[in-house]
Amino acid sequence: AQRVTQPEKLLSVFKGAPVELKCNYSYSGSPELFWYVQYSRQRLQLLLRHISRESIKGFTADLNKGETSFHLKKPFAQEEDSAMYYCALSGSRDDKIIFGKGTRLHILP
């Protein structure tokens, strides 16, 4: 079964410290992986896709097929990074996107 697991509900990090938001997935095939971000009272926005190998707002994510992980990383946290982050998976079979339960990132001053 398809599943996306984000083990941390809340992650608090000091400004300037490194950030890592964890995401593990379960899928019997080759999925597409995404990170979405939701700032306070705003719509969800696509942050990055593994297939495009982009770096957005200093964030990167590497797909590790051996560990079935897609952790989101940023070397130096900024206060404006405080938001809700969702890891998501799209399967090749049915093309729907399944979301994790989200991690709230709180950047401490």
Place this chain on the structure above:
Amino acid sequence: DADVTQTPRNRITKTGKRIMLECSQTKGHDRMYWYRQDPGLGLRLIYYSFDVKDINKGEISDGYSVSRQAQAKFSLSLESAIPNQTALYFCATSLTGSHGYTFGSGTRLTVV
């Protein structure tokens, strides 16, 4: 100019009432989706549509119905609202699943 527009933005309704949430898009995407967001539960798929003649149930479709009136419009109805349908509802569109979604701003629904 919003690509994906949801109306209303906020709604309070009484138990047992019928309510419709509307979504329209100018992206030209064939695929449209309805999700609900609840604290601690993330986003759960209610219904999705890959074109005007295609409607599919998601993981939590009970108590909901949808209508795809045109490529650009996808409405979600609660036939008889109940309090545990209080949530934030999002519409989304996509070109394909691998392109990711564009989300609307959401409708905050409260059933009292």
